[in-house]
Amino acid sequence: MSDEAPWLDESEMATWLAFIGVVMRLPGTLEVQLRRDADLNHFEYSVLVFLEHAEGGTLRMSDLAFLCNGSLSRLSHVARRLENDGLIERFACPDDGRSTLARLTDAGRERLVKAAPGHVRLVRELVFDELDPDEMRQMGEFAKRILARIQA
Amino acid sequence: MSDEAPWLDESEMATWLAFIGVVMRLPGTLEVQLRRDADLNHFEYSVLVFLEHAEGGTLRMSDLAFLCNGSLSRLSHVARRLENDGLIERFACPDDGRSTLARLTDAGRERLVKAAPGHVRLVRELVFDELDPDEMRQMGEFAKRILARIQA
DNA sequence: CCTGCTTCATTGAACCTTCAACCAACCTAG
DNA sequence: CTAGGTTGGTTGAAGGTTCAATGAAGCAGG
Structure with missing residues (x-):
């Protein structure tokens, strides 16, 4: 399958504990x-934010679920609640x-306006x-690379 | 209270979306x-790992909850399940x-041995x-600093 | 055009976490 | 020594997420 994966050393473990x-x-x-x-x-x-910024104000359920980093099933349950509360609408x-x-x-x-600031x-x-501009750039780069692996 | 917090600009938003x-x-x-x-x-x-590495092989529930990044209530429910399954013991x-x-x-x-590798x-x-040693060091430093803010 | 595969979405049940209430043990000021 | 507050832990109920099953709609080959 793959080579022996060595255990995490002390420094790696410290990094991992902070990260997790x-x-x-x-x-x-x-x-x-x-x-x-x-x-x-x-x-x-997240659901409200992505709908707010969507082209044409609408998104397909499955695209929205992906953007929100959740499963379609989860979104379906949440969308029902949000729709019952009158915060979103769904249509074919x-x-x-x-x-x-x-x-x-x-x-x-309106609800978004309460939450966002x-x-x-x-x-x-x-x-x-906590991060200066250069650190922020690095941090963003790390996150993008790790996210790419998670999504693969 | 605090100054106007400016909205996230495009680059900050890209970083944030990857991070979240x-x-x-x-x-x-x-x-x-x-x-x-x-x-x-x-x-x-996490519960099993921290107990494995604990001094004397034991930890107080509240210390264990903190190490595992969860609430004491959550740990209490989980510990009951783990105890019922015979994976941990509790005592005064x-x-x-x-x-x-x-x-x-x-x-x-034994269960830990199945999971850990x-x-x-x-x-x-x-x-x-995904990260070279220097990047890993940086990443760990960022995570520690952000975690410190979260815990404050 | 019909058969089977794939995609999109919803649903109910099982499971897990959170929240608030509760209790017991400890501590300390008076 | 004791009343009131704090700390450590458990519990049941409410609410949210996951998982597997279901079904409708599209698509592609024969």
Whole structure:
């Protein structure tokens, strides 16, 4: 299959623990703000954000799920809740009878306005304020390369 | 309160999307392997790993929860399942009547042996093989600094 | 045009996490 | 020594995610 993968040495382990620490704790930290300001979790917030910025204001469910880093099943459950709450609408895609398109409602846009400023502020506090421009560039590059591997 | 937090510019947004993409997708990716090889999720795996390496083979529930990046309540539920499955034991702390100590059983150690090699291999494939030593050092430093902010 | 494969999406059940309530043990000021 | 506060841990219920099953719509070959 593959060569013996050597165990992580002390320095690698320290890096990994910090890395996985960020991965595990960041979502919960972000959700405290989103829940408080707009009663949303991070996935729901992503759904609203991507719909807001979408070409034509709509996205197919499966494209939206990919953008939000979640499964289509997860999105389907979440979309039902968001639709029941009047934050989004769904309707059949005219071009492809299998697809469903989602669109933000005015109420959804309002909800986003409640969430976004605090969210951006928090993201800055936690990440961007800690890195200078050069470090930020590096960090982005690392993340893109690792993400590419995860998606492969 | 605080100054106007400027919106993320295009480059910052690209960095953030890659970063949050890793944060959201990595746990699921790791859990596919852990579930397949040892029928564990990542949190359960962490519990076993930290108990394995603990001084004296035991840890207090609350210390273990912190190390595993989870809440005490979450650990309490997980520990009950792991204990029912015979992978860990719990017993009263002799020094402090409020505390509970957890310890790995032989079955737990065996389970860990099933999970660990594939886990380490996957972590290497996804992260460390993508970064050269200098980049890895940087990455670890960034993660530590961001984690410090999250924990503050 | 019909058969089988693939894609898109939804659903219910099982499972896991969170949240709030609760309890016991410890600590400390008066 | 004891009343009130804090720390450590567990629990049940509510809510969210995953997994597998289902079904409709499109597509491609015979």
